[in-house]
Amino acid sequence: MPELPEVETVRAILEKRVVGKTVRDVLIRYEKIIKNTSSEEFAARLKGAKLTDISRRGKYLLFIFDKAILLSHLRMEGKYLLAADNPYSKHEHVVFFFTDGSELRYHDMRKFGTMHLFETTDLISVMESEPLKKMGLEPFDDRLTPDYLAGKIANSKRSVKSILLDQTIISGLGNIYVDEVLFLSRIHPAAPGGTLDRASLKLLIENVRIVLNKAIAYGGTTVKSFQATDEVSGRFQNYLMVHTKAECPSCHRPVSKIRVAGRGTYLCEHCQIKPAGADYL
DNA sequence: CGCATTCCCTGGGTGC
DNA sequence: TGCACCCAGGGAATGC
Numbered sequence: 001m002p003e004l005p006e007v008e009t010v011r012a013i014l015e016k017r018v019v020g021k022t023v024r025d026v027l028i029r030y031e032k033i034i035k036n037t038s039s040e041e042f043a044a045r046l047k048g049a050k051l052t053d054i055s056r057r058g059k060y061l062l063f064i065f066d067k068a069i070l071l072s073h074l075r076m077e078g079k080y081l082l083a084a085d086n087p088y089s090k091h092e093h094v095v096f097f098f099t100d101g102s103e104l105r106y107h108d109m110r111k112f113g114t115m116h117l118f119e120t121t122d123l124i125s126v127m128e129s130e131p132l133k134k135m136g137l138e139p140f141d142d143r144l145t146p147d148y149l150a151g152k153i154a155n156s157k158r159s160v161k162s163i164l165l166d167q168t169i170i171s172g173l174g175n176i177y178v179d180e181v182l183f184l185s186r187i188h189p190a191a192p193g194g195t196l197d198r199a200s201l202k203l204l205i206e207n208v209r210i211v212l213n214k215a216i217a218y219g220g221t222t223v224k225s226f227q228a229t230d231e232v233s234g235r236f237q238n239y240l241m242v243h244t245k246a247e248c249p250s251c252h253r254p255v256s257k258i259r260v261a262g263r264g265t266y267l268c269e270h271c272q273i274k275p276a277g278a279d280y281l
Numbered sequence: 282c283g284c285a286t287t288c289c290c291t292g293g294g295t296g297c
Numbered sequence: 298t299g300c301a302c303c304c305a306g307g308g309a310a311t312g313c
Binding site for chain 1 (some may be wrong): 283284285286289290291294
């Protein structure tokens with residue numbers, strides 16, 4: 001499941017491989033991927049558009065063309081395929097044909113991914129429109145501080161896992177990395193946000209950055225069907241501490257799998273302690 | 282308003 | 298082997 005490190009890995013690869021190309025045509029094989037316009041308008045707008053840059057906001061990829069901006073969210077299983085002289089698979093939903101004869105295919109087994117096309121080249125206005133408008137701070141933004149988090153979750157009974165997964169607070173974290181961050185921070189995933197003190201919030205922010213930096217350095221996590229592209233796999237799965245693990249790397253007790261914030265959650269019940277005085281669970 | 286639940290999808294796993 | 302069933306989950310929509 002692509003989270004920030006996986007999206008960033010895809011972004012970097014596509015930047016090298018497709019920036020500078022011009023769209024000759026677009027084929028939409030599954031219309032529901034396109035969210036804010038018709039398939040016809042989508043294809044017509046991109047015909048003749050030159051890709052000048054690829055950016056990222058949270059888990060969204062931003063394809064910056066010279067006459068439009070395309071947002072792409074990979075959700076669970078979306079990926080881009082660069083080599084494409086074979087017949088279409090049933091999971092290839094959008095195909096970009098470039099004037100140099102190459103193709104970029106969007107592949108999404110679960111059809112959960114989304115695309116939004118904006119008929120502007122003004123990045124600021126796109127950032128201020130849905131769906132990016134409500135995005136929270138990037139994890140590496142200097143404005144992400146314990147005070148910022150405290151302001152968002154003061155007295156909140158929501159679980160800290162739910163808070164970290166909330167894209168309107170911090171953008172880019174998903175299930176895997178939240179489990180890892182909470183393990184490193186020795187905080188229980190179900191701990192209510194309001195019970196966390198400033199030191200805990202500071203620790204969480206530090207560990208968010210440590211985990212994401214390491215995951216980006218290793219090219220993301222290859223899990224189940226996720227690969228960065230058809231030819232690149234991430235390696236961070238080899239460095240996971242608790243997510244999908246059977247044994248705690250710290251105390252060697254069994255790792256528990258429970259449900260928090262509607263997500264399968266891995267934790268060490270021994271190492272990830274509840275805040276003092278918490279009476280939940 | 283805040284938080285929880287439902288929905289969108291399909292491959293993989295399970296039980297019979 | 299086949300079939301019914303359930304599960305995984307990010308984010309929008311809906312519900313309380």
